[in-house]
Amino acid sequence: MAHEHKLEIFRGLVKFKSNITKIWGIFFFLSVITIIEVAFGIIKPAFLVDNSFLAMKWINWLFIILTLVKAYYITWDFMHMRDEKKAMRRAVVWTAIFLICYLVLILLIEGDYIFEVYKDGFVKFDF
Amino acid sequence: MEATVVETGTEGKAWGGGNQPLRASYGKMMMWFFIVSDALTFSGFLASYGFSRFKFVDAWPIADEVFTHFPFLHGVDAPMYYVAFMTFILIFSSVTMVLAVDAGHKMQQKKVILYMFLTIIGGAIFVGSQAWEWKTFIKGDFGAVETKGGKILQFLDADGERVALRDFAIELPKTREIHEESNGLWFQKDGTQTTYNFEEVKAGFMADKSVLIRTQLKDEHGHHIVLSREASEAKLLNDGKLVVEGANLKHNEYGTPLFADFFFFITGFHGFHVFSGVLINCIIFFNVVIGTYERRGSYEMVEKVGLYWHFVDLVWVFVFTFFYLV
Numbered sequence: 057m058a059h060e061h062k063l064e065i066f067r068g069l070v071k072f073k074s075n076i077t078k079i080w081g082i083f084f085f086l087s088v089i090t091i092i093e094v095a096f097g098i099i100k101p102a103f104l105v106d107n108s109f110l111a112m113k114w115i116n117w118l119f120i121i122l123t124l125v126k127a128y129y130i131t132w133d134f135m136h137m138r139d140e141k142k143a144m145r146r147a148v149v150w151t152a153i154f155l156i157c158y159l160v161l162i163l164l165i166e167g168d169y170i171f172e173v174y175k176d177g178f179v180k181f182d183f
Numbered sequence: 184m185e186a187t188v189v190e191t192g193t194e195g196k197a198w199g200g201g202n203q204p205l206r207a208s209y210g211k212m213m214m215w216f217f218i219v220s221d222a223l224t225f226s227g228f229l230a231s232y233g234f235s236r237f238k239f240v241d242a243w244p245i246a247d248e249v250f251t252h253f254p255f256l257h258g259v260d261a262p263m264y265y266v267a268f269m270t271f272i273l274i275f276s277s278v279t280m281v282l283a284v285d286a287g288h289k290m291q292q293k294k295v296i297l298y299m300f301l302t303i304i305g306g307a308i309f310v311g312s313q314a315w316e317w318k319t320f321i322k323g324d325f326g327a328v329e330t331k332g333g334k335i336l337q338f339l340d341a342d343g344e345r346v347a348l349r350d351f352a353i354e355l356p357k358t359r360e361i362h363e364e365s366n367g368l369w370f371q372k373d374g375t376q377t378t379y380n381f382e383e384v385k386a387g388f389m390a391d392k393s394v395l396i397r398t399q400l401k402d403e404h405g406h407h408i409v410l411s412r413e414a415s416e417a418k419l420l421n422d423g424k425l426v427v428e429g430a431n432l433k434h435n436e437y438g439t440p441l442f443a444d445f446f447f448f449i450t451g452f453h454g455f456h457v458f459s460g461v462l463i464n465c466i467i468f469f470n471v472v473i474g475t476y477e478r479r480g481s482y483e484m485v486e487k488v489g490l491y492w493h494f495v496d497l498v499w500v501f502v503f504t505f506f507y508l509v
Contacts, residue, residue, distance in 0.1 A: 076282065079278060082241065094263055094264075098247075100413075119506065120509070121509050130500065131497065133281075134278075135494070141207075148218075152226075156222070156223070160230045163230045166234060176320070
């Protein structure tokens with residue numbers, strides 16, 4: 057269990073020699089992703105900001121997907137989820153993901169609805 | 184008591200508790216389940232942030248224009264660099280933590296001590312940075328005027344750059360009497376005073392014809408709408424009410440007060456997690472130093488506190504995205 061580590065990441069594309077080199081490899085990978093995020097956040101390329109996909113700007117898709125990638129590697133390699141049993145992994149990860157998706161979906165739809173009410177309602181709101 | 188013990192003959196078998204389906208120790212599993220519940224708490228906060236943001240989606244402050252400071256670089260516009268620095272500090276302290284766990288598996292006490300120490304230092308730097316971030320946010324920068332409806336009006340010069348209240352407000356003779364116990368209601372306190380009152384800002388604004396007002400509302404490209412000079416004058420004279428400098432839970436010069444509320448609440452709750460993580464790390468660190476785990480023959484406690492520490496890093500990854508990037 058804890059003493060054997062799976063040393064392959066990217067579905068076996070990269071295999072590290074030891075757990076320590078894997079840790080540094082993951083650190084490098086996370087740093088690159090963070091640098092990409094910050095660079096996009098500062099430059100804000102117009103074609104990503106002005107176009108949207110499924111009601112969300114492309115740049116926000118990019119940020120959220122990169123964040124999830126980071127979260128995956130922190131959980132899988134720093135928290136050693138990769139080395140746990142499948143049942144353990146699913147008990148923790150699927151529970152959280154299901155509940156969080158549900159909560160976010162409900163609250164964002166509700167927030168958007170209230171925005172519409174403020175915008176189109178008869179009560180003057182901007183004074 | 185021996186009489187009550189029932190020997191079933193299944194000890195060591197599945198029914199007798201002899202197998203571990205998840206193959207994790209009790210402590211580690213409970214740490215994981217605590218992390219799940221804590222993750223749900225944080226996602227509740229972030230989801231309600233999203234809710235409020237969607238509710239005021241056309242008037243939400245742009246984080247790039249709020250967090251523009253870097254320590255020792257005064258007046259330099261440095262959006263996000265400091266938060267990026269904080270993110271790196273936290274990721275790096277995660278790396279030293281996982282190195283400590285690895286050294287623990289190999290029973291290398293000296294290395295565990297070193298890496299735990301570095302992790303604690305990283306956590307302390309992060310908490311300090313967050314304190315600085317709060318201080319800068321609370322102190323404010325340019326100042327703004329709040330309208331009767333609680334909206335924020337910010338000021339721009341002719342080039343479209345932000346201009347601070349101190350740059351155009353005119354000092355008027357003070358006529359205000361200080362509220363004291365002897366001359367008023369003893370149970371009421373004198374309110375917080377801003378550097379300039381609304382009349383002084385108004386006088387300065389009317390005198391300097393180049394100053395324009397920027398509203399909270401955003402156009403379709405996500406930029407705040409700037410009013411013409413006539414509209415600016417009308418807006419300030421009709422709707423202006425009080426001067427806001429910096430941010431607190433009720434007023435916020437950067438935009439809607441909800442933004443400040445969520446900023447204080449979410450980064451505060453996360454900062455508290457980091458702080459308690461540093462304390463727990465310290466306890467484990469001293470236990471490693473005095474050799475507790477060496478005698479126990481297992482460094483699993485380092486692994487458990489490591490899980491908590493990585494979780495704090497994980498939460499920050501999301502806070503960073505949803506507060507500063509998106």
